[in-house]
Amino acid sequence: MDFLSEVIGEAVILSIDSLILGFCVKQLSKCKHILNALQTAPVLDIDNSLNKEINKYPNYVIPYVVVRGLVKPLGNPITSNYNQSVTGVIQRLIIKEHVIARTSAGFWSDQTRTIHEFCNSTPFVLTNGKYSIEVVDALAAELLDLDVISDKFEPMSPGVIDHVWGFFSGVRQRGLQTMEEMLRDGSYITAVGELSRTSSGLKIQPPKDGLPLYLTTSTKSSLLKRLASSRDFLRVLLVLFGSVAAIASGRIAYKYIKRRRRRQADENLKQQLAAGRRERRAQNRDKDLSEVQLCVVCSDNPKEIILLPCGHVCLCEDCSENIRDNCPICRERIHSRAPAFIT
Ligand SMILES: [Zn+2]
Ligand SMILES: [Zn+2]
Numbered sequence: 596m597d598f599l600s601e602v603i604g605e606a607v608i609l610s611i612d613s614l615i616l617g618f619c620v621k622q623l624s625k626c627k628h629i630l631n632a633l634q635t636a637p638v639l640d641i642d643n644s645l646n647k648e649i650n651k652y653p654n655y656v657i658p659y660v661v662v663r664g665l666v667k668p669l670g671n672p673i674t675s676n677y678n679q680s681v682t683g684v685i686q687r688l689i690i691k692e693h694v695i696a697r698t699s700a701g702f703w704s705d706q707t708r709t710i711h712e713f714c715n716s717t718p719f720v721l722t723n724g725k726y727s728i729e730v731v732d733a734l735a736a737e738l739l740d741l742d743v744i745s746d747k748f749e750p751m752s753p754g755v756i757d758h759v760w761g762f763f764s765g766v767r768q769r770g771l772q773t774m775e776e777m778l779r780d781g782s783y784i785t786a787v788g789e790l791s792r793t794s795s796g797l798k799i800q801p802p803k804d805g806l807p808l809y810l811t812t813s814t815k816s817s818l819l820k821r822l823a824s825s826r827d828f829l830r831v832l833l834v835l836f837g838s839v840a841a842i843a844s845g846r847i848a849y850k851y852i853k854r855r856r857r858r859q860a861d862e863n864l865k866q867q868l869a870a871g872r873r874e875r876r877a878q879n880r881d882k883d884l885s886e887v888q889l890c891v892v893c894s895d896n897p898k899e900i901i902l903l904p905c906g907h908v909c910l911c912e913d914c915s916e917n918i919r920d921n922c923p924i925c926r927e928r929i930h931s932r933a934p935a936f937i938t
Contacts, residue, residue, distance in 0.1 A: 598854060602847045609843040616836045623829040625805075630822045632659045632806050636787065638815055641723035645797065655792040659806055661815045662728060662799065663785050664721030669729070672780045673717055677745035683777035684719035685733060687712070687741060691772040693748070697765035705769070721786055721799070730786060730810065731800035733778075737807035740784070741776035748772045778810070785811050787818070873913055888937070890914050891923055901935040902927075908935045 599606070636659040639645055649655050672682035690711040695703050716734055720727040733739070750770035753761065761767035778784070787809040789802040801808040809818065877896070890896050896911030905927040910918060912934075921928055 598851065601854065602850050605843045605846045605850075609840060609847070612836050612839045612843060616833070616840055619829055619832045619836060623826065623833060626822060626826045626829060629806060630819065630826060633661075633787065633815070633819055633822065635659075636661050636815075638662075639790075641721060641726045641728060643726070645726065645728075646792070649790065649792050649797075657790040658804070659787070659802055660790040660799070661785060661787050662721060662790065663783065663814075664723045664728065666778060666780060666782050666784060667720050667722045667727065668780055669718040669720060671717070673715055673777070675744045675775060675777060677747075677775050681744050681777060681779065683742075683779045684717050685739070685741065685778040686715040687774075687776045688715075689713075689772075689774045689776070691774070693769040693772060695761075695767045695769055703767075707772075721784070726797075728786070728790070728797040728799050729795075731798050732808070733810060735801045735808060736810045738809045738811050739778070740811045740813070741778050742782070743774065744777050745775040746772070747774075782812070785809070785814060785818070787811075787815075876912070892918070898937065899935060900932050902929050903931045903933065905929075908937070 638661040641664045668684050673686045675681040692708045692710050696706045720729050751768045786799050788799045790799050890911035891909045892914040898908050899912045900910045900915040901908045902922045905922045907922050907924045
C-alpha cells in the first residue's frame with residue numbers, strides 16, 4: 596500500500612479544512628479591517644457643522660463616516676404592491692418556494708428555495724431639517740435593513756397524482772411565500788460610508804477601499820458590538836479548524852515516521868538474512884579452487900552466476916548483486932542472470 600492511500604482520509608480532511616481555514620482567515624482580517632475603520636469613523640450630525648468638518652479632509656472626502664437622518668425620496672416614492680398607504684425608496688420582492696424534500700438519508704425535511712428576487716429603488720437623501728445627504732448606490736449596501744410590508748404564504752393543496760409524483764421524485768410542494776420589504780419613506784436610519792462634497796451637494800456612497808456601506812436602523816455602538824461578536828465567532832472557528840488541521844497533519848507525520856521505521860526495520864532484517872546466507876554459503880564452499888574457477892571481482896568465491904545474453908560465467912553470487920548493468924568481461928548489457936552449475 597503506498598503512502599497516499601494510507602493517509603487518504605487525513606489528506607481529504609486536511610484539504611477541506613485548509614479551504615475553510617483560509618476562508619475564515621480572510622473573513623477575520625476583513626472583519627478586523629471594518630471594525631478598526633468603524634471605530635475611528637467620526638459620527639457627524641447632518642447640520643451646518645458638516646460642511647466645516649468636510650473642509651478638513653483632502654478633496655472634501657471623508658473616507659468612512661457615520662451619519663443619521665430621515666429617509667426622503669428625491670422624486671416620487673415607490674408605492675407598496677401590497678399596502679397602498681406605504682411608500683418607500685427601496686423595494687424588494689422575494690418569492691420563495693417551500694417544499695418537503697427527501698434527503699439522501701431518506702428523511703423528509705422542509706426546504707426553502709428563492710425562485711424570484713426583485714429590487715427596485717429611487718434616489719433618496721438622508722435629511723435633518725434643511726440639510727441633506729444623497730445616498731448613492733444604496734442597493735450595494737452590505738447591510739440594508741428593510742421593513743417587512745407583507746409576508747404571505749399560499750399553501751398548495753396537492754391531489755392524489757401530486758402525492759404519487761412527490762413520492763417518486765422526492766419533492767412535495769408545500770406552497771409559495773411572497774414577501775415584500777421596503778425602506779420606508781420617513782424612517783430614521785444610520786448610514787456608514789464614504790462622505791464627499793461635490794458641486795451637486797453632499798453624497799454618501801460605498802467606500803473605495805473595500806469597506807462596506809451600511810444602511811441600518813442600528814446605531815454605531817450596536818454595529819460595533821455586532822462586528823466584534825462576529826470577529827469572536829470567527830476566532831473560535833479559526834481555533835477549531837486550526838486544531839483539526841494540526842491533528843490531521845500530526846497524524847500524517849506520525850504515519851510517515853511509523854512507515855519509515857517499519858521500512859528501516861524490514862531493510863535491516865533483509866540485510867541480516869542476506870549476511871547470514873552469505874556466511875552459510877562461504878562455509879559450504881570448496882576451499883581448494885584454481886585461479887580460473889574464482890570470481891573475477893573478489894577472487895575469493897567460486898564463479899556461480901551466468902550472465903545473459905553474453906553467457907559469461909565470471910561472478911560469484913555476492914558480487915553479482917552489486918554489478919547490475921554490464922558484464923565485467925565483454926561489457927555487454929546484462930538482461931538476466933541465472934545460477935551456473937559447474938561440475
Ligand atoms: Zn565475487
Ligand atoms: Zn560477457
